[in-house]
Amino acid sequence: NTAKKRETLPFQIDGIVINVNNNALFNKLGVAGKSPRAARAFKFSPKQATTKVLDIKLQIGRTGAITPVAVLEPVNVSGVTITRATLHNEDEIERLGIRIGDTVIVERAGDVIPDVAKVLTDLRTGKEKEFHFSKNCPSCLTKLKKLSGEVLWRCPNKNCPAVKRENLYHFVSKKAFDIDGLGPKIIDKLVDEKIITQAVDIFTLKEGDLIPLERFAEKSAKNLTESINKSKKISLSKLIFSLGIRHVGEETANDLADYFGSIDKLKKARKDELEKIGDVGPKIAESIYQWFNTKQNQKFIKELFTSGIEIINKKSKVKNQKLKGLTFVITGVLPTMTREAAIEKIRLFGGEISESLSKMTDFLIVGENSGSKLEKAKKLGIKTINEKDFLAMLK
Ligand SMILES: [Zn+2]
Structure with missing residues (x-):
């Protein structure tokens, strides 16, 4: 019942x-x-369903990390059709003993990507194929590398086409340059037609480059070039985030922007200086330092500015310090505010925002369709509040 x-x-x-x-x-x-x-x-038993593994593919992420993914016969799990499940890493494939053609139980836990809970080996027909985890990048065939202490294989090729593509998706995404109308599909088209090869090329796109593309009408070409032009004015934190530096998420990008105030100062920052900032530890400092001290990246930044990028400094004057010293995490959809608006409010009142729950979290703001974070907050004894409670804190 x-x-x-x-x-x-x-x-x-x-x-x-x-x-x-x-x-x-x-x-x-x-x-x-x-x-x-x-x-x-x-x-209750978790939300599960049984289906077949049609294929196993290796997916490359923005940082070159390789994630094996099971391509599934479409199946409905608690109202959502699932066609893929993550297999996490090589060790997990071994642990599951999964083969192509296997019947498996897939599971959706909260709002995360489904994973394979169990392989039903009793249902094997003998036609299943073992999966061999290739040690070469599926895109550029470069030998994959695994850093010590990591479970993921990575493509170390800085010019890997698949990694470059993922970085382009990231570059134009909402939290980065936020270019309206330029999603992965159009990026793919532009890259395939060799109209763009790197992010900077986006800013020199002309309507005339777009119109010849299949199904690109004059109007949409005009809209896209307009939104590209609009995106050239960008805040420093969004610019830093867009660079796709490993371990630099939105929050770290924001801290770096606040501390250095300009890309020139950040460019010259020493490792020990970087470590003074917010949650930047030695690993993140190293990653930032390496990024800015790579020739290819230095050239990239230079070209960005010659292509007309302009930093708008909306030094959001901190209104008052009502939320000072408090760290918030948001989960689910808030009734009246967008997530971005809520984050901006938290910062405006001197609070901190974090992506994940930890002992440092003071409040979890809970919206609709909140996932596993709510349970975790309860376990950690973190106070949960709704949007109304949050807004009351600002008064
Ligand atoms: Zn590669």
Whole structure:
């Protein structure tokens, strides 16, 4: 009964506690270990389905990391059609013993990408194919490398076409240059037609370059060049984020922008200087330092500015320090504010925002369709608030 009701609840649950509804009896039953005998936890089975593995592919990310992915026969898991599941890394493939053609149980936990929970080896027909994890990049065939202490293989080729493409997607994405109308599909087209080969080329695109492309009407070409021009005015933090420096997420980019105030100063920063900032540790400092001290990247920055990039310094004057010393994490969709607007508010009032929950988190702001973060917050004893509570804190 509760399993059915679960779908309509405004929050996610992974189980219930069943109690004896009689105080006298409850007490009489006593305690075993730390938990009362009259209360029992009941866990729902996670949201699972059974399907077939059609193929296993290696996917390359922006940093060159290789993730194996299972291509699945489409299957519905709690209302969503799933065609892919992550296999995480080589070790996981070995652990599962998964083969192409296998029947598997896939599982969706919260809002994360589904993964393969179990391989049903009893259903094998003998036609399944073992998967050999190639040690060469699927895109450029360069020998893959694994850094010590890491589980992921990476393509070390700085000019790997697949990595370059992923970086282009990142460069134009919402939190970076935010170029309206320039998504992965159009990037793919522009790269395939060799109209662009690197990010800087985007800023020299003319309507005339776009119109000949298949299905590119005059109007959309005009709209795209307009939004490209608009994007040339960018805040320093977004520019830093767009560079795709390893370990530099939105929050770190913001801290770096606040601290250095210009790309020139950041460019010259020493490692020990970088380590003074926010959550930048030796690993992140090294990554930033290496990035700015690579010739190819220095040339890239130079070209960006010659192509007409202009930094707008919206030094958002901190209004007051009501949220000073407090760290927030947001999960789910807020009723009236966009996530970006909420983040801006937090910063404006002197607070910090983080992507993931930790002991340092003070508040989790919970919206609709919040995922596993809510449970984690409860486990860590972090206060959860809704949008209304949050706005009240600012008054
Ligand atoms: Zn490669």
